[in-house]
Amino acid sequence: MQQDRTKLFTSVDTLFLLFLLLALLGVALIGHLAFREGLKTEAAKANAAILKDWFDQLDALSAKGQQSQLEACRDDGEKTWEARQAALLSAQGPLKSAKNPFDSSQAVIGQKCDRTDLNTRGMVVIEKGTPAPPGAPPAISFGPMESGEKLSKDLPLRIMVCDKGACALKVAEVKL
Amino acid sequence: MSQGEHSASHHRHHAPPDWGTVPLRRWMHRWLLDPETDGNHQAAVDRFIALLIVANLAALVFEHVPAIYGPYKEWFDWFDIASVAIFTLEYLARFYLAPEDAEFAKQKNPRLSYVSSPFALIDLAAILPFYLAAFVSIDLRMLRALRLLRILKLFRVLIPAVKEFQALNKGRTFRQKVHALVWPGEFGGRLNDYFDTFIMVWVVVSVTAVVLESVASIHYVLNLEFIILDTIAVGIFTLEYLMRFYSVVETKGFRHPVAGRLRYAKTGNALVDLLAVLPFFLEAFLHHLFDLRFLRVFRLLRLLKLTKYTGATSTLVIVVRREWPVMAAATFIMLLLVVLTASLGYLFEHEAQPDKFENIPASIYWAVITLASVGYGDISPVTPVGRIMTIVLALLGIGIFAIPAALLSSAFSDQLRIERETLANELYAMMADGHISTDEQKTIDREAKRLHLSRDEVNRLIDKARRERELKDDHTGLTITKLVERPDIAIERYRELVGQMRQIALMVDRPTMDKLVDDPDRTTAFERRIWQSLRDDIKN
Numbered sequence: 001m002q003q004d005r006t007k008l009f010t011s012v013d014t015l016f017l018l019f020l021l022l023a024l025l026g027v028a029l030i031g032h033l034a035f036r037e038g039l040k041t042e043a044a045k046a047n048a049a050i051l052k053d054w055f056d057q058l059d060a061l062s063a064k065g066q067q068s069q070l071e072a073c074r075d076d077g078e079k080t081w082e083a084r085q086a087a088l089l090s091a092q093g094p095l096k097s098a099k100n101p102f103d104s105s106q107a108v109i110g111q112k113c114d115r116t117d118l119n120t121r122g123m124v125v126i127e128k129g130t131p132a133p134p135g136a137p138p139a140i141s142f143g144p145m146e147s148g149e150k151l152s153k154d155l156p157l158r159i160m161v162c163d164k165g166a167c168a169l170k171v172a173e174v175k176l
Numbered sequence: 177m178s179q180g181e182h183s184a185s186h187h188r189h190h191a192p193p194d195w196g197t198v199p200l201r202r203w204m205h206r207w208l209l210d211p212e213t214d215g216n217h218q219a220a221v222d223r224f225i226a227l228l229i230v231a232n233l234a235a236l237v238f239e240h241v242p243a244i245y246g247p248y249k250e251w252f253d254w255f256d257i258a259s260v261a262i263f264t265l266e267y268l269a270r271f272y273l274a275p276e277d278a279e280f281a282k283q284k285n286p287r288l289s290y291v292s293s294p295f296a297l298i299d300l301a302a303i304l305p306f307y308l309a310a311f312v313s314i315d316l317r318m319l320r321a322l323r324l325l326r327i328l329k330l331f332r333v334l335i336p337a338v339k340e341f342q343a344l345n346k347g348r349t350f351r352q353k354v355h356a357l358v359w360p361g362e363f364g365g366r367l368n369d370y371f372d373t374f375i376m377v378w379v380v381v382s383v384t385a386v387v388l389e390s391v392a393s394i395h396y397v398l399n400l401e402f403i404i405l406d407t408i409a410v411g412i413f414t415l416e417y418l419m420r421f422y423s424v425v426e427t428k429g430f431r432h433p434v435a436g437r438l439r440y441a442k443t444g445n446a447l448v449d450l451l452a453v454l455p456f457f458l459e460a461f462l463h464h465l466f467d468l469r470f471l472r473v474f475r476l477l478r479l480l481k482l483t484k485y486t487g488a489t490s491t492l493v494i495v496v497r498r499e500w501p502v503m504a505a506a507t508f509i510m511l512l513l514v515v516l517t518a519s520l521g522y523l524f525e526h527e528a529q530p531d532k533f534e535n536i537p538a539s540i541y542w543a544v545i546t547l548a549s550v551g552y553g554d555i556s557p558v559t560p561v562g563r564i565m566t567i568v569l570a571l572l573g574i575g576i577f578a579i580p581a582a583l584l585s586s587a588f589s590d591q592l593r594i595e596r597e598t599l600a601n602e603l604y605a606m607m608a609d610g611h612i613s614t615d616e617q618k619t620i621d622r623e624a625k626r627l628h629l630s631r632d633e634v635n636r637l638i639d640k641a642r643r644e645r646e647l648k649d650d651h652t653g654l655t656i657t658k659l660v661e662r663p664d665i666a667i668e669r670y671r672e673l674v675g676q677m678r679q680i681a682l683m684v685d686r687p688t689m690d691k692l693v694d695d696p697d698r699t700t701a702f703e704r705r706i707w708q709s710l711r712d713d714i715k716n
Contacts, residue, residue, distance in 0.1 A: 013350040016422050023414050030460040031407025038403045045396070169396055
């Protein structure tokens with residue numbers, strides 16, 4: 001469309017300004033959606049932070065020679081990961097009121113973050129550390145825990161959360 | 177001192193005054209705040225204050241991020257104190273120098289006029305909350321909100337630029353105004369410069385954010401801030417892209433409303449602008465279909481947006497185009513050598529190291545790393561023949577791989593020399609009237625910036641052009657046919673030549689010269705007579 005040079009402001013200019021406004025609104029809308037998704041990741045991080053604080057408290061109790069109030073989380077070398085996980089989510093556990101922020105019907109604690117499975121988004125993942133052979137970096141390698149696995153005292157653990165793209169974000173490293 | 181003595185001058189000054197030649201107050205005003213004086217620090221002062229305002233805004237934003245503000249609270253406090261100190265100094269300086277300012281000098285009480293002017297009120301609002309907080313208990317959030325008023329100080333720079341822009345674009349269409357704002361040209365003025373600076377700042381900010389996002393610990397803390405920052409950056413870049421796309425038809429070569437815009441959309445700069453925002457939209461719309469997180473890395477392409485603000489890339493493109501045939505030949509030789517080396521490596525080393533020299537394509541990696549003198553060392557020959565061959569080929573590689581680099585480097589400096597000579601010729605043409613006008617100075621400054629010339633280098637080129645112009649003006653270069661048309665110049669030239677002949681007669685080894693002049697094979701009888709009269713003249 002050729003502009004009418006006799007007019008300083010034409011209908012084409014109005015259309016352009018409207019399009020400009022629409023484009024900016026589109027960017028703002030996408031940004032808003034991304035921000036909302038970001039807030040969900042933050043909520044998942046908050047779940048992980050609660051767990052991290054609980055582990056820190058456990059560590060402090062252990063230093064005083066005391067045990068956790070949760071029966072399943074006491075150090076007897078017999079409790080499986082499945083039992084301990086259930087205790088964390090129980091009414092007395094630190095994650096009693098936690099929900100998966102991306103989908104409340106999904107689990108709060110998961111085995112691993114899977115980028116191909118968006119259902120793992122928002123999950124808190126706890127991995128166990130295994131000492132690597134001497135001289136081989138890194139000194140400890142972390143991996144998923146099996147349900148029936150028995151956990152011993154001072155086992156290095158890594159707390160992670162799965163973000164909006166189901167990618168693992170490291171939160172903290174703790175000891176059982 | 178009376179106001180009359182100090183009435184501010186309204187005409188443009190070509191240089192700030194020397195120390196002691198004018199009263200201190202005028203000297204300070206002309207050096208620091210007078211926009212009508214060339215070569216002073218006014219632009220630098222404005223730029224510094226503008227940067228400080230932007231830094232204050234950034235600090236205000238970061239103060240809302242506990243992870244940053246918490247550990248560095250003291251630094252933020254000191255920065256705030258330093259900023260207020262500088263803004264206060266600026267306010268006091270403007271107050272003291274108000275009688276020298278053309279805007280207030282004519283008023284009955286210039287300082288009172290300054291204090292009640294809108295800009296001064298803004299300046300005061302920027303610092304007053306800080307001082308009030310020392311006496312009155314103000315809520316911290318309120319204090320922070322009041323600090324936002326510092327942004328208003330930018331109006332001191334923006335309003336004159338907008339006024340200049342309006343004056344330059346009076347009677348022009350809306351699209352032409354958009355064009356003037358986003359494209360460099362005679363109608364853009366300072367507002368176009370500020371627009372470019374604004375885009376450049378956002379490019380740097382957004383690229384820095386992309387780089388920091390890759391640091392897991394920073395991304396973990398600032399996840400939401402990065403989302404907000406990216407949205408604002410994309411909003412700004414989208415606005416810029418659409419404005420350029422809409423107004424490009426005002427540019428020569430892109431006049432057609434459809435074909436012109438399509439042609440523009442295919443240019444390198446437009447593609448870079450599009451790529452700067454595309455990942456944001458693609459990730460939003462297509463993330464359900466594909467894993468598009470890899471696109472985030474492409475946000476780093478925003479850095480390429482800066483290339484349109486420097487001439488270095490266009491110079492490089494010209495150089496590559498110009499040297500392409502030679503470079504293609506050098507590349508061909510390089511490829512030949514790589515394939516030959518890989519084949520020989522495979523031939524001599526395959527049996528000894530079948531896992532490393534598995535086949536010729538696999539050996540190409542080793543060949544390139546060896547010939548390019550990188551030498552990671554992960555693959556190396558072990559057989560004696562293989563090692564001897566590597567010695568020879570590595571030495572050859574130094575020479576062959578250096579050819580394109582040397583070609584590019586010499587062609588690049590050659591291109592710069594050509595462009596500087598072009599500038600020198602332009603300067604020579606500008607010197608036709610004996611001086612450089614304001615418009616010509618702007619052209620020189622623009623070209624100097626493009627060619628990365630320092631002020632000293634430009635001054636040297638101007639001096640050279642001036643000398644050449646003076647030499648031409650003394651008519652020695654005029655041809656005989658031109659000279660005979662101008663007897664007034666011809667007589668001057670005649671006298672000059674006779675003077676030079678006398679100088680020769682005076683200073684030359686006379687016996688040798690006599691001998692040579694007397695040789696009939698060298699001189700005519702007329703020339704001998706002239707020499708004789710010159711000799712007689714000197715003797716007398």
